[in-house]
Amino acid sequence: MPEAKSAATGFPSRNEETPKALKEPHVPDALPLLADESAYVIPRSAQSQDLRVEVVELWGGSGTLDPGEITTVEFYWDDEAKPVDTRTVMAPYGSEIIPFFGFIPALKLGVSGPHQVRYVVELVSGNPTELSHPISVNIDKEGPNQAQPWVKLKFPAEVERDGVTDAYLAVNGDRVVATVEHWSDIRLEDVVEAYWERLPFRDLDPVASVEIEQMHKDGAPVELIFEGEDIRRNGNGEFTAYYHLIDRAGNTGLRSDRALVRVNLTASPITLPAPRVPQADDGLVDLEDARSPGGVYMLIDRVLDLEDGDVISPFWNMIPLPVIVFDASLTWPQRVAIDWSILSAGGFEVTPGTVLARYTWRRGIGTARPSDPRFVPVDLTVAGPVNPGNPDPINNRLEQVTIKGVTGDNIITGADAGRPVRAVVPLYADPRPGQELELMWAAHPTPVDTHTVQTGEREGDEVEFFIPWAIVEPVGNAVVQAYYWTFNGVNRQRAPDTPINVNVIPIIGLARPEFPDVTYDGGPSSGFINCSHLPWLGVRVRIPGDPVRLAMGDKIELSWVGHAGATNNAPVIPETVEVFPHTLTAEEALNGYIFVVPFDPYVKLPGLIKPAEGSDSPRNGCAVVGYRLIKAQGGVGKSGERLLPISLIRVNQPPCLGED
Known part of the structure; x- marks a missing residue:
């Protein structure tokens, strides 16, 4: 470590505003300092690479430098005479260079224990400051308890004597609590990880863990909680329980001594296989699946070692479904319906996604244990607007063709x-x-x-x-x-x-309309509508029944056209052109239907036609009558037309208009 140097001749004023001791550096990878630590711990994950060191506060004097002048920053490790890293920066510069960093070579981190890091700023060549304040770091390479194995777990006397039983779990909150004797170098945030291992030995994941807090350092027992579910899942038999001590730097101590524990519980499920979703066998649940008979469902296969009263709780996309309470009558697989409101929850009509399907098993007051998961892709999106009536395929928000x-x-x-x-x-x-x-x-x-x-x-x-x-x-x-x-x-x-x-195929053979009020006896009014028929009450036109061509729901459109003469070649009277519609009942299709054509203007106007003075033509007016059939199930036909002579003229009397 170099000694602090005096200001070089020629730079008396610039060094005066530079503090004699600069703020200590910062080490980003260091863990926060705890109450029982005297140095920042460097975790093992950061010990195999160069360690970044940062200057976090700009040194004084930089504002007095001329452009192009070079400032040098040297980083020092412990009391070594030479810097482990040197960095430079050219004036002008300011706080934008902060944090200004260098590195401690990874080679230096090979020596465990506490170390000091400092830096020196040489504002210009030959004008160094005093050393910065140091920061102490601890290169921690040793696990707790000086990396030595510690004593075995201490279980309650009843467990050590009788093993883990249903009765014990029932009165102890469905758990077994074991304690670890304090070790000599116990530190805050040390972790104890416990294992529950069936004989013969095999590697497993930890089943219990505790992190050391101040209360433990103050004498509180270090307790590891073995949950009843973890014990049940591993079954009955002889087990060893042990632990590892791990410090906050990531150093893991050797395995503790083993404690032997016997387990004698009512058999319970060991494996909970994932539910099956048959509609997802093609890789996707879609609208076609939702519309299929029975909709979307999941199947829960047989779970072994169930007891009456055990509860299976299915979940779809974290939404609870009706629970299944086991008894001997239960059949497998159990089918669980996923109704539309649940299937579509989560916005899958707008954006496809993936659903988690699973179930839990619980016995008594025990903790529910989840099955293996089943991840199910779901896509309910469509081209066009989302159907508010989904999963019905018909969307009334789509325009009709x-x-x-x-x-x-x-x-x-x-x-x-x-x-x-x-x-x-x-x-x-x-x-x-x-x-x-x-x-x-x-x-x-x-x-x-x-x-x-x-x-x-x-x-x-x-x-x-x-x-x-x-x-x-x-x-x-x-x-x-x-x-x-x-x-x-x-x-x-x-x-x-x-x-x-x-x-596209015309209907033929329709009977022509009939006139029930008209007689055809050869008399003077034969074939006519005249005053003797009381025409002001309307003229009846009958459509004959036809069981072959007519049916309930068919539409008849009666056509009535009045002419100002005795034939259909005479001029049409525009006011008398009309179509009268009617939809047939079953009885009318069989036996016929009668229209009543109103007197005025349809009968009246052609009935007032008479010869002009000095002429015998036209003798009378007429109406041409026919009808069109429009079948309810498709098809159109037209009947033949009939000419109906009409005369309301009386000799030496006014026309008969129903007024006398």
């Missing part, structure tokens, strides 16, 4: 024949490239067309499908359903059905 028939939306007729039928739907929110929309048609087993979302497509863009005519035509006349699936590569969901009326 529209079939663009030539004659109207969601109607396909012979006018569409021979070419693909177009279908459209607005694209859902937040579309992702690569997602697919698959159009389904009627009972066709596979998609009839598919659209793959492209980069740049946005919500609301029109998605277009085409249905080949060869697939449409076999439907004939029927109402079929069209919908589409969305697919994100993992899960599918579908839009609601759109009913499509397919009428």
Whole structure:
């Protein structure tokens, strides 16, 4: 260690503001100083590499340096004359260089025991400060108790005499407490790790541990707690219990003397195998699994050595499920349902993730012991909006598809024949490239067309499908359903059905309408509606029943067109053009249905037609009557038309309008 030097000639003022002793260095790898320590402990993990030392407070005088002047910092180990590391910094500089660091070579750390670290700052060449205050570090390479084995564990007299029994655990909180006699160099944060080892000897993980606190140094017993569950898990027989002493530097002492302990307990499960999730056998639980009969479930296989009253508590994603209380009637494997609210908890409809599935076993007041874990990937995401009705595949938040028939939306007729039928739907929110929309048609087993979302497509863009005519035509006349699936590569969901009326084969053979009020007896009013029929009460038109062509739910549209003359070639009276709809009941389809056509204007206006002065034409007006059948299950037909002459004209009297 060099002696402190006087200021060099020519630098009298600059050294005056430099303190004579600088702040001690800092060693980042050192453990915090405890009350029973006189030096900072360097843990074993830091003893095999160079030890970083930091100057944490800027020395004085740096502000007076000229640009380009060099300051040297030398780091010293113990009382050695030469520095173990030298670092330089060029002016100008300030607090931005803090912490300023150097290293103690790993070779120096090979000598155990306390050491001192200092540094010297030479502001400019030949102008060193005094040595800094030192920091003491302890290179601790020796375990507690001078690294010698210590005495065996002391167990309660009853355990040493009778072993560990059910009765003992029942009255002692389901645990066995053993003590360790204090060792001579006991220190704060020393750790005692205890082992419970079946004979013959084998290496195990520690089952009990205690960290030394001040109360132990003050005389409190050092106790190791062997929990009943740990004892049960290892079964019955003869065991040795021992411990290792470990100091806070990481030094582990030799094994203590062994204590022999006998265990004589009611048999209990030793292994708790992980539950099985059959739906995850393909690597993933998805919406298809959730929709399958019975939904998602986990299976708990037989657990050996159970006693009546033992409790098995299943968990899914840390959510408790209904417990299973064992009795002799229990069958294996036990099936535990994972309902939708539990399966979807955790946001798996938005982001895929992994779930921990496991169960615990508990007997009496003992601590619950967990099974081996089962990690289950879950992905419930979809293309399009999340379905509030999940796991139902039909999402009412998806827009329905529209079939663009030539004659109207969601109607396909012979006018569409021979070419693909177009279908459209607005694209859902937040579309992702690569997602697919698959159009389904009627009972066709596979998609009839598919659209793959492209980069740049946005919500609301029109998605277009085409249905080949060869697939449409076999439907004939029927109402079929069209919908589409969305697919994100993992899960599918579908839009609601759109009913499509397919009428590509006309219905023929429909009977013409009948007029129950009209007589055909050859008399002067034969075939006419005239005043004798009281037409102001309305004119009846009957649709004949037809058990072959008509059915409940079919729609009849009666067409009535009045003409200002005796034939359908006469001008149409616009006010009399009307369609009267009616949906048939089962009885009406079989026996027929009667429309009553209102008098005004439908009967009145054609009934007032008469010859002009000096002419005999037109003799009267008429109505042309027919109907259209729209089948509830698809199909359209038209009846033949009938001409109904109408006259309200009376000789030498005003027309009959129901007013007299």
